[in-house]
Amino acid sequence: MPHRVEEKITIGVSSCLLGNKVRYDGGHKHDRYITGTLGNYFEFVPVCPEVECGLPIPREAMRLVGDPALPRLVTNKTGIDHTDRMREWAARRVQELESEGLCGFIFKAKSPSSGMERVKIYNGGGMPRNIGVGLFARAFMDHFPLLPVEEEGRLHDLILRENFIESVFVYRRWRTVLENPTPRNLVEFHTDHKLLLRAHSENHYRTLGKLVAGAGSTDMDELLERYQQTLMEAMKLKPTINKHINVMLHMMGYFKNVLSPDEKIEMLEVIEQFRNHYVPLVVPITLFNHYIRKYDESYLRRQYYLNPHPTELKLRNHG
Numbered sequence: 001m002p003h004r005v006e007e008k009i010t011i012g013v014s015s016c017l018l019g020n021k022v023r024y025d026g027g028h029k030h031d032r033y034i035t036g037t038l039g040n041y042f043e044f045v046p047v048c049p050e051v052e053c054g055l056p057i058p059r060e061a062m063r064l065v066g067d068p069a070l071p072r073l074v075t076n077k078t079g080i081d082h083t084d085r086m087r088e089w090a091a092r093r094v095q096e097l098e099s100e101g102l103c104g105f106i107f108k109a110k111s112p113s114s115g116m117e118r119v120k121i122y123n124g125g126g127m128p129r130n131i132g133v134g135l136f137a138r139a140f141m142d143h144f145p146l147l148p149v150e151e152e153g154r155l156h157d158l159i160l161r162e163n164f165i166e167s168v169f170v171y172r173r174w175r176t177v178l179e180n181p182t183p184r185n186l187v188e189f190h191t192d193h194k195l196l197l198r199a200h201s202e203n204h205y206r207t208l209g210k211l212v213a214g215a216g217s218t219d220m221d222e223l224l225e226r227y228q229q230t231l232m233e234a235m236k237l238k239p240t241i242n243k244h245i246n247v248m249l250h251m252m253g254y255f256k257n258v259l260s261p262d263e264k265i266e267m268l269e270v271i272e273q274f275r276n277h278y279v280p281l282v283v284p285i286t287l288f289n290h291y292i293r294k295y296d297e298s299y300l301r302r303q304y305y306l307n308p309h310p311t312e313l314k315l316r317n318h319g
Helices: 032-040 083-100 135-143 158-179 183-192 194-200 202-213 220-235 241-255 261-275 282-295
Strands: 009-014 042-047 062-065 072-075 105-107 119-122 128-132 149-151
Touching: 009 083, 009 158, 032 042, 042 083, 072 083, 083 135, 135 149, 149 158, 158 183, 158 220, 183 194, 183 202, 183 220, 194 202, 194 220, 194 241, 202 220, 241 261, 241 282, 261 282
Parallel strands: 009 042, 009 105, 062 119, 105 149
Antiparallel strands: 062 072, 119 128
């Protein structure tokens, strides 16, 4: 099934990554992959915690200090404490963001307000440890625990990049189910994502299947909540080569009565090349899509596993 053309997906992003000059020194941290590549598919809601909570540009640099569980946000030289200001603003901002229909967020790495992980926290002796979370990032993730989130630095890891973007597209499609939450729409969503879910987690896939089996006889609101929770938990688990191979061998079963002996050999050879890192995932997937068209395999044609996001993003081209 070709990737369906959809309207742009709304995600939040640290404002400086869009090239906005909002950093403490009056500069920015423009990330051209975000604005240039992802900007073709995503609509951005920029957020700069420091500026939006009332701090000026430029301003004194800040850092996290004290208890890693409840760190304080203080300026580096003068020691002015902005913790309460930031936390009060963040509590209001996450409430406002509910109306934006966000399907994900990209944070600025290492930021004392927006860093998602490994932010420096300084102890009483001035020694840092990379164990913190930015104050706004923590408030956001606590308020939106199911939303896909990532840092711009980690997006340079191709596996993390693919998993984040795939999760954003899955969440957006899930939102269409919530817009018209009928048992039929839930069953269709689950059917279309079966192989994709198996590539992330066989256990979660089975759990979701049991939930869907109760559609029509279970309270719909409760069912949707449990399905959504399990769905996004599954998406946080990254596919592996072995998971992909298990899915592909399962797909081969749909062709067992139509593939010629040479075609079966070719398919198994390509899968083995993928196993040994000789070819990227896009190679066996392209071959499967060829046979799906050739033999008009209707069930596989509807599977998002084969086309989970726009081909132009080249997310399955890495080795």
